[in-house]
Amino acid sequence: xxxxxxxxxxxxxxxxxxxxxxxxxxxxxxxxxxxxxxxxxxxxxxxxxxxxxxxxxxxxxxxxxxxxxxxxxxxxxxxxxxxxxxxxxxxxxxxxxxxxxxxxxxxxxxxxxxxxxxxxxxxxxxxxxxxxxxxxxxxxxxxxxxxxxxxxxxxxxxxxxxxxxxxxxxxxxxxxxxxxxxxxxxxxxxxxxxxxxxxxxxxxxxxxxxxxxxxxxxxxxxxxxxxxxxxxxxxxxxxxxxxxxxxxxxxxxxxxxxxxxxxxxxxxxxxxxxxxxxxxxxxxx
Numbered sequence: 001x002x003x004x005x006x007x008x009x010x011x012x013x014x015x016x017x018x019x020x021x022x023x024x025x026x027x028x029x030x031x032x033x034x035x036x037x038x039x040x041x042x043x044x045x046x047x048x049x050x051x052x053x054x055x056x057x058x059x060x061x062x063x064x065x066x067x068x069x070x071x072x073x074x075x076x077x078x079x080x081x082x083x084x085x086x087x088x089x090x091x092x093x094x095x096x097x098x099x100x101x102x103x104x105x106x107x108x109x110x111x112x113x114x115x116x117x118x119x120x121x122x123x124x125x126x127x128x129x130x131x132x133x134x135x136x137x138x139x140x141x142x143x144x145x146x147x148x149x150x151x152x153x154x155x156x157x158x159x160x161x162x163x164x165x166x167x168x169x170x171x172x173x174x175x176x177x178x179x180x181x182x183x184x185x186x187x188x189x190x191x192x193x194x195x196x197x198x199x200x201x202x203x204x205x206x207x208x209x210x211x212x213x214x215x216x217x218x219x220x221x222x223x224x225x226x227x228x229x230x231x232x233x234x235x236x237x238x239x240x241x242x243x244x245x246x247x248x249x250x251x252x253x254x255x256x257x258x259x260x261x262x263x264x265x266x267x268x269x270x271x272x273x274x275x276x277x278x279x280x281x282x283x284x285x
Contacts, residue, residue: 001114091103
């Protein structure tokens with residue numbers, strides 16, 4: 001299926017990434033089926049989309065009169081059967097292979113044969129996920145950056161099985177969203193997390209070893225390297241548990257001890273200090 005034939009998109013998962021992905025598709029004029037397992041997750045996701053649209057209106061990026069039309073293009077659903085009408089699907093459920101296996105399998109079984117199934121996974125091998133479906137040639141990675149409405153990058157990741165037509169359609173679709181797609185081949189962490197996570201990990205070692213405080217580490221990277229956020233502030237934003245999970249994927253996938261998660265990161269996760277979402281990480285919120 002070409003990008004021009006795609007009218008209805010389904011997003012599986014209404015969490016942080018899922019509601020952001022649904023937001024940008026609805027804002028670009030697509031009908032969006034937003035599916036999650038419970039109504040409360042959908043309500044929370046739709047509330048976030050509404051607030052983010054208000055932010056765009058305040059910044060002059062969206063006319064106030066357009067908000068209603070964007071929200072009207074969103075169709076929340078708890079039943080997977082609603083996804084059957086989609087022309088393109090993006091999976092954005094938690095980074096657990098068991099959850100992804102179940103959700104991808106369920107969607108794969110009801111989608112029309114020509115429909116492309118994409119995953120927003122930030123670390124699990126795309127080739128592994130493609131093999132869980134009956135449409136491996138129509139499976140691709142579409143890795144959006146958080147916060148999705150603001151960040152222009154989309155890593156389009158080619159599984160070993162992805163066809164040229166699937167890859168081209170996904171690249172074109174990302175452009176229709178106003179994003180900048182970058183082609184990446186399947187490897188642990190892709191490009192974004194393979195480069196970013198060791199940076200965050202090394203920043204955590206600097207704190208653990210008493211080289212500098214979190215504030216000082218972040219100040220050096222912001223003022224000296226022109227980063228908009230320091231690595232530890234960014235780690236809190238992403239979630240320290242997510243950072244540790246991705247380091248484990250890199251360590252296991254590449255087999256190099258340099259990818260071992262910093263003990264301080266693991267200790268914070270064990271304490272439940274996960275960053276912004278738990279009100280405490282390297283900083284208090």
